[in-house]
Amino acid sequence: MAKSDTEIVDIDGRRMKLTNLDKVMYPATGTTKAEVIHYYATVADVMLPHTRGRPATRKRWVHGVGTEDEPGEVFFQKNLDSSAPDWLHRGTLTHKTSTNTYPLVDDRATLVWLAQIASLEIHVPQWRFGRNGQPKNPDRLVLDLDPGDGVTLADCAEVARFARDILTDMGLDPFPVTSGSKGIHLYAALDGSQNSDAISAVAHELARALEADHPDLVVSDMKRAIRAGKVFVDWSQNNAAKTTIAPYSLRGRLHPTVAAPRTWKELASKDLAHLDFEEVLRRVKKSGDPLAALSAGLDDPHAAAADRLTTYRSKRDASKTPEPVPDEVPHSTTGRTFVIQEHHARRLHWDFRLEHDGVLVSWALPKGVPTDTGTNHLAVHVEDHPLEYGAFEGDIPHGEYGAGHVDIWDAGDYDLEKWRDGKEVIVTLHGSKGGGLEGDKRFALIHTGGEGKADQNWLIHLMKPADAPDQRPKTSASGTKRDATPAPRASASTIEPMLATLGSAADILDESDWAFEMKWDGIRAIATVSEGRLALTSRNGIDQTVSYPELQELVSLVGDHEAVLDGEVVTLDTRGRPDFGLLQTRMKLTRPHEVEAAAKRAPAHFMLFDLLELDGAKLVGKPYDERRDALQKLVRPPKGSSIQVPPAFAGDLQHAVASSKELGLEGVMAKQRDGTYSPGRRSRTWIKIKNHRDLEIVIVGWRPGNGRRADSIGSLLLGFPDGDGLRYVGRVGTGFTDAELDDLLKLLKPRSRKTSPVTDVPSLDARDAHWVRPDLVGEVEFAEWTPTRRLRQPSWRGLRPDKSVADINVAEA
Numbered sequence: 105m106a107k108s109d110t111e112i113v114d115i116d117g118r119r120m121k122l123t124n125l126d127k128v129m130y131p132a133t134g135t136t137k138a139e140v141i142h143y144y145a146t147v148a149d150v151m152l153p154h155t156r157g158r159p160a161t162r163k164r165w166v167h168g169v170g171t172e173d174e175p176g177e178v179f180f181q182k183n184l185d186s187s188a189p190d191w192l193h194r195g196t197l198t199h200k201t202s203t204n205t206y207p208l209v210d211d212r213a214t215l216v217w218l219a220q221i222a223s224l225e226i227h228v229p230q231w232r233f234g235r236n237g238q239p240k241n242p243d244r245l246v247l248d249l250d251p252g253d254g255v256t257l258a259d260c261a262e263v264a265r266f267a268r269d270i271l272t273d274m275g276l277d278p279f280p281v282t283s284g285s286k287g288i289h290l291y292a293a294l295d296g297s298q299n300s301d302a303i304s305a306v307a308h309e310l311a312r313a314l315e316a317d318h319p320d321l322v323v324s325d326m327k328r329a330i331r332a333g334k335v336f337v338d339w340s341q342n343n344a345a346k347t348t349i350a351p352y353s354l355r356g357r358l359h360p361t362v363a364a365p366r367t368w369k370e371l372a373s374k375d376l377a378h379l380d381f382e383e384v385l386r387r388v389k390k391s392g393d394p395l396a397a398l399s400a401g402l403d404d405p406h407a408a409a410a411d412r413l414t415t416y417r418s419k420r421d422a423s424k425t426p427e428p429v430p431d432e433v434p435h436s437t438t439g440r441t442f443v444i445q446e447h448h449a450r451r452l453h454w455d456f457r458l459e460h461d462g463v464l465v466s467w468a469l470p471k472g473v474p475t476d477t478g479t480n481h482l483a484v485h486v487e488d489h490p491l492e493y494g495a496f497e498g499d500i501p502h503g504e505y506g507a508g509h510v511d512i513w514d515a516g517d518y519d520l521e522k523w524r525d526g527k528e529v530i531v532t533l534h535g536s537k538g539g540g541l542e543g544d545k546r547f548a549l550i551h552t553g554g555e556g557k558a559d560q561n562w563l564i565h566l567m568k569p570a571d572a573p574d575q576r577p578k579t580s581a582s583g584t585k586r587d588a589t590p591a592p593r594a595s596a597s598t599i600e601p602m603l604a605t606l607g608s609a610a611d612i613l614d615e616s617d618w619a620f621e622m623k624w625d626g627i628r629a630i631a632t633v634s635e636g637r638l639a640l641t642s643r644n645g646i647d648q649t650v651s652y653p654e655l656q657e658l659v660s661l662v663g664d665h666e667a668v669l670d671g672e673v674v675t676l677d678t679r680g681r682p683d684f685g686l687l688q689t690r691m692k693l694t695r696p697h698e699v700e701a702a703a704k705r706a707p708a709h710f711m712l713f714d715l716l717e718l719d720g721a722k723l724v725g726k727p728y729d730e731r732r733d734a735l736q737k738l739v740r741p742p743k744g745s746s747i748q749v750p751p752a753f754a755g756d757l758q759h760a761v762a763s764s765k766e767l768g769l770e771g772v773m774a775k776q777r778d779g780t781y782s783p784g785r786r787s788r789t790w791i792k793i794k795n796h797r798d799l800e801i802v803i804v805g806w807r808p809g810n811g812r813r814a815d816s817i818g819s820l821l822l823g824f825p826d827g828d829g830l831r832y833v834g835r836v837g838t839g840f841t842d843a844e845l846d847d848l849l850k851l852l853k854p855r856s857r858k859t860s861p862v863t864d865v866p867s868l869d870a871r872d873a874h875w876v877r878p879d880l881v882g883e884v885e886f887a888e889w890t891p892t893r894r895l896r897q898p899s900w901r902g903l904r905p906d907k908s909v910a911d912i913n914v915a916e917a
Contacts (some may be wrong), residue, residue, distance in 0.1 A: 109126050112827035114914040116814045128728075131169070133359055140354065145219075146219070149212075150352060151351065154351045161180060161227040165356050169357065169358060224356045225355060230242040230245065231457070232565075242296070242342065248264045249263050249264055249267075250439065251335055263318070279365065283355075283363050300508040318672060323336050324428035326335070351365055362379055412462070416792055419505040428490050429490075440517050442518045453469060454468075456564065464494060466489050482563065519534070528548065534547070547565065596694065599630060600716070601783070604786065604792045608793055622711075624674050624682055625682040625769065631650060633666060633668075652673060670714035675687040708746070716731075735749060753834065801883070804876065805820075805861075819875055820900070834898060854874055855876040885899045
């Protein structure tokens with residue numbers, strides 16, 4: 105397979121490999137698989153409200169739809185393949201002869217995955233799964249107006265108008281969809297109070313009424329022999345076991361037509377015709393979704409994704425297992441309970457569970473809990489469990505997921521030292537009297553960094569108690585022993601910074617719901633003021649306190665209070681604008697004389713924008729407006745202070761953007777005014793709106809320069825995380841100072857390696873390349889991506905020693 109025919113992509117945080125992108129799926133139009141994938145990825149925002157929570161039956165054309173003379177092979181698929189991604193939402197249904205697990209088309213990544221496996225058509229029922237994993241009553245009624253021989257789409261539109269009159273008299277508001285095949289579908293939203301049998305009966309009576317009123321045009325009988333010259337009103341798709349082509353789904357016909365939502369005005373046009381995918385994309389971009397009101401009354405589009413027990417419920421039938429299967433999960437809890445369960449399943453293992461954010465985050469330990477600090481055990485991350493599971497003991501029946509006997513091995517509460525989602529957890533468990541832990545034990549859970557199935561693999565390590573003295577002698581840089589007792593200072597907070605999502609002004613639907621702050625070109629820091637001392641930590645947990653002594657001024661501004669604050673450390677140029685290159689001269693300095701000299705040359709400033717704790721009270725669960733008000737009351741910097749609380753623009757994006765450009769800043773941070781603070785998580789309640797494009801990259805090598813740069817670096821070769829490794833994204837040779845090039849050369853030479861750490865490097869760039877160990881992160885500004893996914897006109901902005909390769913946000917590429 106040609107490399108250009110394969111691509112690894114990140115879809116809303118889900119990484120997947122796309123293959124055979126050049127394969128022609130519709131020979132009549134030359135439409136390729138890449139175009140099919142692009143269509144589904146683009147149309148997801150309007151399609152997902154109509155598919156979310158519904159089991160999807162797929163029609164797949166693995167080798168394309170073929171031609172009129174040689175149609176492509178097609179097959180229906182209900183059950184989900186074992187190779188389906190673990191993150192995909194699932195629903196299980198028991199039929200007369202089998203039990204099938206279906207994908208739930210809940211997100212953009214699922215749509216892209218379905219397109220990748222050539223599922224051109226997606227069919228769904230009129231009901232959705234509830235949070236307990238059981239089918240709910242239907243939330244919509246559908247009529248399929250199917251033209252018989254000699255009947256036109258205009259005839260179907262006429263019947264649709266007749267049906268509209270009856271539905272409106274019933275208090276329902278119907279919406280038309282041209283099916284992309286032959287006829288028209290009519291949808292009407294329901295309140296969910298009646299089951300599928302009742303709705304089917306109503307639809308059947310409606311079809312009979314249409315037939316009685318218009319016997320020359322309408323037929324309601326299933327017999328195909330009597331449909332010629334008439335429109336068959338198919339009411340049967342309201343049956344719980346039946347499905348209908350999903351709105352916005354492609355059709356597997358000779359041309360890439362779509363089940364396209366339409367307006368009643370369009371149905372009255374003499375030129376009414378089915379639409380292809382390109383026409384649908386243009387319409388959606390211009391006018392949005394004509395069908396939006398059909399699903400507007402359903403659950404919040406993000407609610408299902410936010411419910412962390414979806415996977416747990418999909419694997420359990422509450423009628424068959426004694427395990428707790430709750431309908432709801434708390435949005436957040438502050439409890440710190442744990443349980444370790446001995447699970448005699450097909451293979452004996454121990455289940456290690458920690459209460460966090462309203463659920464029990466869980467790992468399976470095949471070899472049990474480690475008992476000495478020198479031996480690590482495998483910990484396999486599994487689905488979150490409900491809090492009620494912490495008290496569960498008993499037998500899971502044979503044939504059910506996890507069948508076997510469960511005992512509580514130990515349980516109690518824990519102290520949290522560190523929690524980095526998906527990366528690292530450090531806790532001290534306080535075991536119960538007589539429990540398996542035999543008292544208090546301190547553990548670290550560390551993700552191994554694998555991808556795919558290996559993404560579940562962690563290690564669990566038994567640590568020494570946090571207050572255990574380190575008996576090893578401390579030495580100075582010269583090798584002499586020194587006092588091991590550090591100067592007392594505040595203990596750094598365990599709160600990780602909340603992260604923003606890259607977006608644009610189009611994401612701000614109502615400006616009055618948002619506040620707009622400047623986006624500062626610096627490094628993020630969490631400040632903890634306690635007992636009259638300051639501790640500063642970076643977003644990846646590195647202690648920065650000694651590097652910025654001038655920021656101790658924050659202690660006096662906080663006064664007698666104790667607080668945890670969030671902000672950005674910056675240095676300013678002669679015009680008072682943030683200068684990231686200048687800030688780099690301050691990073692990682694720890695020797696007092698070097699820090700003192702750097703502070704005089706490039707004084708740091710702390711731009712505060714959030715207050716997370718005050719006098720022991722957590723504020724992260726409070727809305728932005730309340731936290732902002734508390735911050736402004738707590739910190740009142742005098743003129744000329746190194747501590748600042750920059751203003752926020754309430755509901756005025758245009759003014760904020762104009763100000764950021766005038767000040768030469770990166771852009772604007774839009775923050776939802778009723779949004780809470782989500783530590784360590786990337787959220788759409790904070791949106792970055794940038795004035796230019798920049799990207800964090802990995803240095804993978806360098807090429808020597810010419811002329812005065814002959815003995816130095818001419819350009820850096822750049823990589824970007826992609827799948828299991830890095831892909832080459834180009835080289836940068838501008839934006840450096842001579843001093844930066846000298847420093848980079850000193851850093852890169854000890855990292856030398858013989859082979860390239862990236863793939864797909866052009867021979868011209870590889871010709872005289874010096875490859876290096878890919879562990880240094882930098883930042884570049886660039887114009888755009890080229891069609892071959894290279895950086896166009898990149899300019900160097902500087903190293904990012906505050907970040908590791910794992911911290912790079914691939915979604916912003």
